[in-house]
Amino acid sequence: MKKIILMSLMMSILLLGGVLALSPFAYKSYNLKLVQKNPFTWEEVDGGHGNVLLSHGVKNQKVEFRAHAIVLGMIPNMDYTLVYYGAEGHNDEWDYVTCISSGTTNKHGNVRLPSGVFDYSSMINDGIAQKFWVVPTMDLDCENNRFLVWAPTIYLFETETI
DSSP: OHHHHHHHHHHHHHHHHHHHHHSGGGSOOEEEEEEEEOTTTOOEEEEEEEEEEEEEEEETTEEEEEEEEEEESSOTTOEEEEEESEETTEESOTTBOEEEEEEEOOTTSOEEEEEEEOOOGGGTTSSSOOOEEEEEGGGEEGGGTEESOOOGGGOBEESSOO
């Protein structure tokens, strides 16, 4: 009888652990402020701004991580891309970049870049500054995970990293 109770208890713990691992509450979401910066001093300047939203949820019994951005006051009618400044095996290293999602600003320079799948779970508390930017799409080669040019006066940069 004790063996049955012990096995039932162990099964319950394993099942609960699996449910918690799939729980959206098991991971942190982020809302990172984006601003234009002076590329010589890296101080914030008046101009465009926005937010990167990193979130997660359960889809098909798996936790899915996503990122999207809201951009305000940038160049009107321009294609912009939300990027992670890095690529597999390369963090904060020129010219590596991972493109997440893209969109075109309206006549006021505003756009909501759609949600794109981006697994940031391994970045949480890894001790490495993880950077998210919004960059004109024409400055990127998303297929090869590379920057083509560096024009930071028209980029949005994070004000804090994860």
